[in-house]
Amino acid sequence: xxxxxxxxxxxxxxxxxxxxxxxxxxxxxxxxxxxxxxxxxxxxxxxxxxxxxxxxxxxxxxxxxxxxxxxxxxxxxxxxxxxxxxxxxxxxxxxxxxxxxxxxxxxxxxxxxxxxxxxxxxxxx
Amino acid sequence: xxxxxxxxxxxxxxxxxxxxxxxxxxxxxxxxxxxxxxxxxxxxxxxxxxxxxxxxxxxxxxxxxxxxxxxxxxxxxxxxxxxxxxxxxxxxxxxxxxxxxxxxxxxxxxxxxxxxxxxxxxxxxxxxxxxxxxxxxxxxxxxxxxxxxxxxxxxxxxxxxxxxxxxxxxxxxxxxxxxxxxxxxxxxxxxxxxxxxxxxxxxxxxxxxxxxxxxxxxxxxxxxxxxxxxxxxxxxxxxxxxxxxxxxxxxxxxxxxxxxxxxxxxxxxxxxxxxxxxxxxxxxxxxxxxxxxxxxxxxxxxxxxxxxxxxxxxxxxxxxxxxxxxxxxxxxxxxxxxxxxxxxxxxxxxxxxxxxxxxxx
Numbered sequence: 001x002x003x004x005x006x007x008x009x010x011x012x013x014x015x016x017x018x019x020x021x022x023x024x025x026x027x028x029x030x031x032x033x034x035x036x037x038x039x040x041x042x043x044x045x046x047x048x049x050x051x052x053x054x055x056x057x058x059x060x061x062x063x064x065x066x067x068x069x070x071x072x073x074x075x076x077x078x079x080x081x082x083x084x085x086x087x088x089x090x091x092x093x094x095x096x097x098x099x100x101x102x103x104x105x106x107x108x109x110x111x112x113x114x115x116x117x118x119x120x121x122x123x124x125x
Numbered sequence: 126x127x128x129x130x131x132x133x134x135x136x137x138x139x140x141x142x143x144x145x146x147x148x149x150x151x152x153x154x155x156x157x158x159x160x161x162x163x164x165x166x167x168x169x170x171x172x173x174x175x176x177x178x179x180x181x182x183x184x185x186x187x188x189x190x191x192x193x194x195x196x197x198x199x200x201x202x203x204x205x206x207x208x209x210x211x212x213x214x215x216x217x218x219x220x221x222x223x224x225x226x227x228x229x230x231x232x233x234x235x236x237x238x239x240x241x242x243x244x245x246x247x248x249x250x251x252x253x254x255x256x257x258x259x260x261x262x263x264x265x266x267x268x269x270x271x272x273x274x275x276x277x278x279x280x281x282x283x284x285x286x287x288x289x290x291x292x293x294x295x296x297x298x299x300x301x302x303x304x305x306x307x308x309x310x311x312x313x314x315x316x317x318x319x320x321x322x323x324x325x326x327x328x329x330x331x332x333x334x335x336x337x338x339x340x341x342x343x344x345x346x347x348x349x350x351x352x353x354x355x356x357x358x359x360x361x362x363x364x365x366x367x368x369x370x371x372x373x374x375x376x377x378x379x380x381x382x383x384x385x386x387x388x389x390x391x392x393x394x395x396x397x398x399x400x401x402x403x404x405x406x407x408x409x410x411x412x413x414x415x416x417x418x419x420x421x422x423x424x425x426x427x428x429x430x431x432x433x434x435x436x437x438x439x440x441x442x443x444x445x446x447x448x449x450x451x452x453x454x455x456x457x458x459x460x461x462x463x464x465x466x467x468x469x470x471x472x473x474x475x476x477x478x479x480x481x482x483x484x485x486x
Contacts, residue, residue, distance in 0.1 A: 036146075036350070037163045039441035040419050040448075042467075058467070060419055062162040062440060063350050084417070 001121065002029040004095055008109070009117035010071045015095065016111055023072055023109070026099040027059065027090060030121050035061040038090040041083040044101065048076045052109065056101065059090060071111060074103035134179035135271045135329035139336050143346055151243035153180040156348040166354050166443040168345035169318050173277035175344035176352055178324075179332065182245035182267040184252060186236040190259035195236045197259075197391055198252055199229055200374060202384040206231035211298045211315060214382050215374035216248065217393025221400060222370040224251055226362060226379065228315060230300060239272075241364045255392060271332035275344060276322030276355075278483070283342050284323055288312065292323075306338045317352060319359025319481055357438050357449065360411060360479030366422055366437045367409060367451055375400055376453065378409040378478070407434065407453050411478040414448035414464065416471035425465040426452050426473075433458050442480060449480050 007015045013031035017024040032038065040060040050056050050070040057068045079101050083089060090098040112120065131154045140147065145156035156177065158165060168174045186194050195203050201214035210231055216224040225244040230237040240248045245267055252263045275284055285292050290303035290312055300313035311326040327335060340346060353363070360378075362368050367377045374383050375397055385398050400406065414420060420439030425432050439450030450473075454462070463470035 036158060037161050040417075042418070060441075062354060062443070063157070065419075065421065 001033075001118070002095070003114045003118050003121075005114050007095070008071075008111035008113065009120075010069065010111060011120060012069045014069060014071050016071045016109065018105075018109075021105050022077065023074065023103045023105050024099050025071060025101050025103065026094055027068070028117070029094050031066075032091050032094045032098070035059065035064055035066060037062050038087045041087045041090070041100070043079045043081065043083065044076050046076050046079060049106075050074065050076070050103070052107065059087070068100065070103065072103065072105050072109035073107045074105040076101055077104050078102040132180070134177055135332045136177045136179060136336055139333055140177065140346075145346075145348060148349070150349055151180065151241075153242060155180060156346075158348040158350045159346045162348070162350035162354060163443045165345060165347035165351035169277045169320055169347055169351060169355055170444055171278065173275060173279040173283050173322075173344045174318075174347035174351065175336065175339050176274040176276065176347050176349075177272075177336070178274050178352075179271040179329070180242035181272050182240040182242060182248065182265070183270050183326075184238045184240060184249060185264045185266050186238065186252075186261055187234070187264065188259075188261040190256075190261040191236055193389065194252075194256040194259050194261040194263070195229060195238065196387070196389040198255060199227065199238075200383040200387075200391055200393070200397070201229065202387040203229050203231060203236065204389075208233050209299055209301060211300055211313060212382070213298075213379075215368070215379060216251070217374065217391070217397065218370060219392055219396060221373040221375075221393045221396035223364070223368040223372055223374055223377070224248060224370070226364055226368055226374075226382075230311075230313070243365060269328070270326050271329045273325045273327070273332065273336060273339070274316055274318075274322065275325065275339060276316045276318040276320050276347075278321060279343070280320070280322040283339070283344060284312075287338060287342065306335050308335060310335075317359075317361060318355040319361070319479065320355075320483055353438075354440050354443055357440055357451070358442055358444055358479065358481035360451075362409075363438060367453070372407070372453065373397060373400060376405055376407050376409060405456050408456050408458075409437070410452055410454055410458070410475045411480060412450055412452060412462075412464075412473045413476050414450075414471060414473050416473075418464070418466040418469075418471040419448045420450040420452075420464040420466065420471075420473065426454055426458075427463045427465055427470055428458060428461075430470070433462065436464060439464075444481050449476075
């Protein structure tokens with residue numbers, strides 16, 4: 001399981017890369033592995049706003065539908081629309097080309113450290 | 126960690142060793158995938174895949190009235206089956222609703238009826254309850270059999286190297302008793318994928334060795350996830366999705382397995398005749414999404430915001446790379462409707478079934 005040191009995480013298996021007031025969000029390597037082949041991603045529109053914990057979209061594998069939750073509140077400033085044609089990027093490169101949205105954050109995030117996320121995954125399995 | 130009360134097939138340790146993801150399916154711990162559903166799906170379409178379907182149930186009808194009993198219970202006219210021939214059939218209630226869909230194997234001295242794992246207890250009770258007046262024994266032999274499904278365009282070539290049985294002489298829906306990798310087995314040219322292939326019935330003790338040999342010979346282990354996408358592309362029904370006690374086999378589009386003119390009456394015959402004459406209450410259609418989204422089991426189907434049915438199965442087809450599905454809809458529904466995905470109507474259009482038909486060269 002790949003859990004990069006420079007990211008933060010949620011209990012619902014999203015990752016967050018914070019640069020200034022911009023948070024880039026995707027799902028973790030563990031999450032994509034659990035889902036299996038991702039075949040569809042439903043993305044929000046730029047300008048949509050979410051509170052922390054809100055569902056902002058869905059990812060679907062062949063078998064399962066999974067909601068995506070905003071790790072932190074904010075406004076959507078960019079979506080990875082290339083996922084609409086190539087959702088498999090989420091499997092192939094979950095922390096890179098498989099990123100999902102960027103938010104301009106409006107509040108402080110309460111997130112897990114890489115160590116905390118790793119122990120969460122170990123507890124769940 | 127073992128889940129209380131869940132059953133395991135004789136191949137459970139093989140699945141674990143292959144790193145399968147195990148799920149609870151109808152009370153069984155079954156592999157849903159190994160490497161990934163798409164890769165396994167494609168292996169079956171292009172080469173050969175190997176499934177463990179030992180959870181399926183086997184009921185054997187023996188005795189002087191065995192044929193009368195089976196004739197009463199299933200919609201197909203089994204008197205037309207020759208020894209060594211199998212037939213797909215429905216089992217109905219008096220009102221025409223579906224108890225199960227099954228394969229009936231006509232053997233020299235008895236009938237083997239293969240039932241869905243999720244319906245095993247219900248079916249056996251139904252079989253026995255409705256044949257009490259007949260001189261027939263209905264034996265549940267499910268625990269005596271393991272069942273492997275070897276499916277795909279390369280299945281015949283791969284299996285031929287491991288058996289003395291001449292597979293070129295074994296036509297679809299025919300079966301023979303023979304040997305596979307030197308152990309006794311029933312070899313049946315049947316399957317649930319839309320490809321050529323075989324179902325191999327053998328003892329649980331023999332199953333792991335044959336399983337390993339078939340994989341060493343080139344078969345790709347495939348799980349229930351790929352089994353579901355393959356059968357859906359082939360337009361085949363899954364009990365609990367397209368078929369249930371509220372749906373008749375005519376409505377679900379398997380009228381080809383219902384012989385309404387059968388001389389010996391079967392349970393549900395009168396109701397099905399009446400439905401056929403009076404018109405179907407609903408119909409099964411295949412559809413393709415035109416808008417973005419994947420239809421899933423249970424989604425509503427609407428026309429002009431009126432509910433006209435529901436999706437029974439839906440997925441992103443790995444072979445066609447399109448979102449496809451089956452739906453039970455009002456008989457008057459025409460070629461366009463909406464599927465309500467997360468509260469949003471998404472346009473879909475009907476397409477002929479099956480979605481995928483193999484090239485028979």
